[in-house]
Amino acid sequence: MNWESGFLELHHQGQVIPLMAEWLRQLSDAPDQIDHNSYQRFYDPTQLPNDLAIVEAQANDQGVEILFSDGHRHFYPLERMMIEAGLQTHPDDLPQPTPWTIDTLTPPILQWENRHDSWARHQVLDGFFKYGFALLRDTPSTEDSLLDIAQVFGPIRETNWGRLFNVRTEAVATDLAYTGLALTAHTDNPYRRSVPGIQFLHCLANDATGGESTIVDGLSICTALKQQSPAEYDVLSSLPISFRYLSKDVNDRETAPMIRLDSSGNLRQLRLSTRLDFAPAVDPETLKTFYAGRRHLARLAAEPRFVFSFKLKKGDCLMMDNHRTLHGRTAFAEDGFRFLQGCYIDHDGPESQYRTLSRHLRQTQTAQTVAA
Amino acid sequence: MNWESGFLELHHQGQVIPLMAEWLRQLSDAPDQIDHNSYQRFYDPTQLPNDLAIVEAQANDQGVEILFSDGHRHFYPLERMMIEAGLQTHPDDLPQPTPWTIDTLTPPILQWENRHDSWARHQVLDGFFKYGFALLRDTPSTEDSLLDIAQVFGPIRETNWGRLFNVRTEAVATDLAYTGLALTAHTDNPYRRSVPGIQFLHCLANDATGGESTIVDGLSICTALKQQSPAEYDVLSSLPISFRYLSKDVNDRETAPMIRLDSSGNLRQLRLSTRLDFAPAVDPETLKTFYAGRRHLARLAAEPRFVFSFKLKKGDCLMMDNHRTLHGRTAFAEDGFRFLQGCYIDHDGPESQYRTLSRHLRQTQTAQTVAA
Structure with missing residues (x-):
């Protein structure tokens, strides 16, 4: 794991996805960051420091705990990062539309x-x-x-x-x-x-x-x-x-x-x-x-x-x-x-x-x- | 006026807009062509002949009467053609959005x-x-x-x-x-x-x-x-x-x-x-x-x-x-x-x-x- 470049690198099947500090910070769903009645942020993210950085990151097989330069610390489960990075679909997501003909259709x-x-x-x-x-x-x-x-x-x-x-x-x-x-x-x-x-x-x-x-x-x-x-x-x-x-x-x-x-x-x-x-x-x-x-x-x-x-x-x-x-x-x-x-x-x-x-x-x- | 090319030419301020037979035909709002209670066509325009052409066109200063190869004849007022060709706005159209600052705004x-x-x-x-x-x-x-x-x-x-x-x-x-x-x-x-x-x-x-x-x-x-x-x-x-x-x-x-x-x-x-x-x-x-x-x-x-x-x-x-x-x-x-x-x-x-x-x-x- 490397975050000195300002990115956390997510390695997946040979791909390397660089995750920005600002992107990760805004995904934090800690109860003092996001209102769990609405999923709205309590803070205005355009007011975050321009030079926000990752100060520390500690990974285990469940996910990674990150300390940001504005003092916020949060644990990101691996599955959530995979989903947000687009490497995995969310289990609650809608199914993909499937084109059909009358030979392949089973009417719901x-x-x-x-x-x-x-x-x-x-x-x-x-x-x-x-x-x-x-x-x-x-x-x-x-x-x-x-x-x-x-x-x-x-x-x-x-x-x-x-x-x-x-x-x-x-x-x-x-x-x-x-x-x-x-x-x-x-x-x-x-x-x-x-x-x-x-x-x-x-x-x-x-x-x-x-x-x-x-x-x-x-x-x-x-x-x-x-x-x-x-x-x-x-x-x-x-x-x-x-x-x-x-x-x-x-x-x-x-x-x-x-x-x-x-x-x-x-x-x-x-x-x-x-x-x-x-x-x-x-x-x-x-x-x-x-x-x-x-x-x-x-x-x-x-x-x-x-x-x-x-x-x-x-x-x-x-x-x-x-x-x-x-x-x-x-x-x-x-x-x-x-x-x-x-x-x-x-x-x-x-x-x-x-x-x-x-x-x-x-x-x-x-x-x-x-x-x- | 020239329609042998298959187009009727609309001349406007030095521009020449070629109007296709098929385009004109589908604009006909004759009462047997378009339902005047809804403005829906009575016919399915995808069933018009592929090779639809203008057989005859006679212009005066009010507009042009066109005879199409499928037998339909209709008079198109000049103003309507100008509007449909995008050369003039429709008098009933919405006004253009105007960006404002508090110095230019008159609140409606x-x-x-x-x-x-x-x-x-x-x-x-x-x-x-x-x-x-x-x-x-x-x-x-x-x-x-x-x-x-x-x-x-x-x-x-x-x-x-x-x-x-x-x-x-x-x-x-x-x-x-x-x-x-x-x-x-x-x-x-x-x-x-x-x-x-x-x-x-x-x-x-x-x-x-x-x-x-x-x-x-x-x-x-x-x-x-x-x-x-x-x-x-x-x-x-x-x-x-x-x-x-x-x-x-x-x-x-x-x-x-x-x-x-x-x-x-x-x-x-x-x-x-x-x-x-x-x-x-x-x-x-x-x-x-x-x-x-x-x-x-x-x-x-x-x-x-x-x-x-x-x-x-x-x-x-x-x-x-x-x-x-x-x-x-x-x-x-x-x-x-x-x-x-x-x-x-x-x-x-x-x-x-x-x-x-x-x-x-x-x-x-x-x-x-x-x-x-």
């Missing part, structure tokens, strides 16, 4: 009566984060009960459509969803700032002929697009598109690339809704590639291997990541009643719940192991 | 009794979009009336803190906000996915000594940082930072650069809350620049020219863009009662309202001009 399902069982809830959320959607089965099928269902996972995200919206045919439809027309798979509300994170669709009646629900994994089709046409993928992930909703009382606009990537190039958010997107008048070469790419993506979204299709039955409730998953439906006839209700919540609700459940279940398991 | 204020006056509402929103905040004066000062106030602008964005939160000292504080400590200017909830867009702070009592509110323009300090230290600005606008909130029941995490830019390099979202941010263990050179940049930004946020400071009085309500504006307060004593309530809404509410009001006021003006 929660029987609603099991919703208060921590293992069952954790398992369905695990599937939700892996595959981008989940199906809640045998939920109450009375009107507006969706509010109670969705709030099990997080606070309702109200929009100008209200807390809930009804999906059934209307005389004067304010959205194509409120007709009997087929809807090609799309994401919802790409014109909204910010776009709702998670959509619920709750089936109260589905007696019309047709009206099958379709679900497509945006991660899968974006991955396929990237492989098949990197140039189109590049334009779709960079060209800012104007998404719009305009009526007498509402004028929503949002500008963003169709495929938004994070700084590591991973899919962060897909906005695909080709009836309300408007490209800017950039040079014809780029624009041509954009239109070809959008066509390509739409074609992929209709390829049978990518389309999970099934008919919702009364009491079924779909929960879909609206930043990743496309949803649509086949046309339906007027020969029976079809009535769905929808609403939104944000990502933080289920994400926080998953991490908290993970920790709880880990601790329960540890306690059981110790007791055994 | 709305007397609450005037809230239903379209001009007054439009004016305060105009100021809000320019400066990133507004002050609502003489609002009702009964507990929970904030919900009605905020809903004038858009639906409440509920979080795990509830629809409303109380800012007053608590015995066991779940956040430093709920103590009498000073709070350096910060943005709220950077750990939330997604971060609430607009924060309201409603003053019900402010009789304690101290407790002045502070507001800092994130756009101004980011602009200053960019000028003073481009290298720090680059790291702050690219290095993904982990923002966290952790308690017994909540485990929120979000990863994003502190300064998020759009594809044109304009500020899209600032997350500044140094008590709960955690940098990754990247190479020490980058990390050093990050810490220096964060210190620099914090120093700028405390420079008197950037800090608009005043004491809220009973019935005052602050409305702040939480993706741009920092807010804080000086410490306060226990010698009097201080009670604020807070809540969030999203950007789309006021943005849609502003555009709709703009159109309405334009049409009213036109009608008056015609009548005169």
